Amino acid sequence: MTDQTTPTSRFALFEQSWRRKARDQGSPIERLAMPSVLYPAISRPDPMFSGPDFLFVSRKGGKLYVSDLLVDRPHPVVADLARVAERFYSANTEQDRDRRPKYTPGGVIVAPDRPTADFLVRKADRSEDAGTLASSLMLADALPASSRFVVLTEALARKFFLPAALDEDSLEDWMEAFGMRRTRTFANLRSLLLMVYRGPGGLDAQDRHLPDAEPNMGSVSRPAAVSESYLMGASRGRSLEGQCSQFSTVTSITNRWDFLVNSDPLGRRAAELDGRVFTAQSGISPTTLQVTSPFVAREGKAIIALPQHRPVGPRDLSDTLTVEEIAVSPDGTTEIRINHRSAHVVAGGQPVQFIAAPFMPSYMGAPGKKWTARESEGTVTAPVRQVPLAITLAGAPTAPVAAAA
Structure with missing residues (x-):
């Protein structure tokens, strides 16, 4: 939004006012006190796990490149989507069948901007080697703020008011706003990424490294991050019941995020409108x-x-x-x-x-019936499934089902 725009809604006026204040101040102003990206938590992490992979994707000349942001000198290589998918999904790290397995949280994919994020999803969708990576990324992208698929410009816009006349969709404008050179160096990328992880429940101001261990997350934010970690694994399921579960989980995460933003010490300013x-x-x-x-x-x-x-x-x-x-x-x-x-x-x-008070259920499923007729010695049976009640009623037949001949 620039000064030439004449907003009419109270939210647009609010946005314009704070961006003008940021312009007059000469630097971005915090929109949220909390992080705008959560740590990718999971309910029972492997104690030997050293932290999630942070994979930065970029594109050039129609090709997709990936870099490891955790190494000292990242080197972009042409993306092997099968390998990217392997590092993205959480892994079972315990083979003892008598105990509940431990998991790693999986990897975090960071795209610099929306065009690159969309390019990655298209490439993954067309690749036979990427498995269900595309569907997982689309699910993560449906969330208001994903902990696993980070679009850096959008994460920065959730965290800060950018000075007026600069473009929120331009990573170079964000660099300029924070006093950096308008060059996509890995030092600049790491610095910007650190900013979106800072705040209560995230990194401290003095932290200079990407998070490699779960911070002291809150009672609302941690379940949201845990749910997303499981959602990414469950996104590989294609059954109707699995898709219903995915929808319920996305709704639960969204409700938690909205409450976090509205109750945030700084985010309340917009919620009061x-x-x-x-x-x-x-x-x-x-x-x-x-x-x-x-x-x-x-x-x-x-x-x-x-x-x-x-x-x-x-x-x-x-x-x-x-x-x-x-x-x-x-x-x-x-x-x-x-x-x-x-x-x-x-x-x-x-x-x-x-x-x-927020409505933040966690999808667990409930006993019910899946109304799918099947042959069983000339009779129709309704097998028991773990299906939410709302789905059970929505799928119930309105007329008697004739038995198969």
């Missing part, structure tokens, strides 16, 4: 909140009081307030009546920021 985050204070009674700004809350649902200068923690998530009633007082002020057991959260009369 439409009431996803709203400010309220105690009303005439300890169980009444007064709200004078847009808000998103529903009767019978829970809201969470946000801490002032830090991300939401496990205690914040458990200390919810139940909305009993929403009403408008005679003076036009909106009042939210909360459950009396939650009143201690807003004691003191100071303004407090709130957000709707």
Whole structure:
């Protein structure tokens, strides 16, 4: 967005305002305090594992090249997509059948920009050697922020406001904004990549190396990263049940990411525009909140009081307030009546920021029936499958199924 653009929505005006501030400051301004890319975690990592591979892909003259960002002097080589797929997927590192196997988180593929990312997906889709790499990358690309398939320009745009008049889709403009030469050296690429991993739950400001061990991730971010690691492995399944599972996992990860962004100490600024985050204070009674700004809350649902200068923690998530009633007082002020057991959260009369309690289920499946008729001694049977209830009902027949002759 440039100064010549005349935005009309509050979000576009917000974006333009902060990008102008970044231009006046002479450098990008943080949009999020947290990392804009999560570490690729998994629930039971191999203790001998030294860290994920970071593979940087580039293109030149219609060819795809790959470089290892963890070596001191990366050297681009023509991409062997079979080898790229092997390093991308997590590996079982324990053969003992009596114990649950350990896994590595798999590799991280980094593309400098959107055209290169799309080029990689097209090449993988046409390659017989890449297996299901293309479908995995498309699934990762469907997420709001993938920990396994990183488009660097987009990750930077999630983390920072770029100064006005510079192009968010240009990696060279990001280099210029951070005072680097407009050259795609590996030193510049590593520096930019480090920036998107910094923040609470990620790298510290003094870290100068890509993450090689899981940081102290939060109770919301870690399950999202774990789910994605499993999603990448499950993306190789082509069954209907597998695709339903993939859809549910993508939805769960998206819900978690949206909550992380909206509750982030800096991300709340944008969420306040439409009431996803709203400010309220105690009303005439300890169980009444007064709200004078847009808000998103529903009767019978829970809201969470946000801490002032830090991300939401496990205690914040458990200390919810139940909305009993929403009403408008005679003076036009909106009042939210909360459950009396939650009143201690807003004691003191100071303004407090709130957000709707997130819906963040993890897909586990549930017993149900898969309504697929099959022959069994002249009768039709409905074999039991692990299928979510919603899918079970959606697939149920509306008329009796005739038995096969």
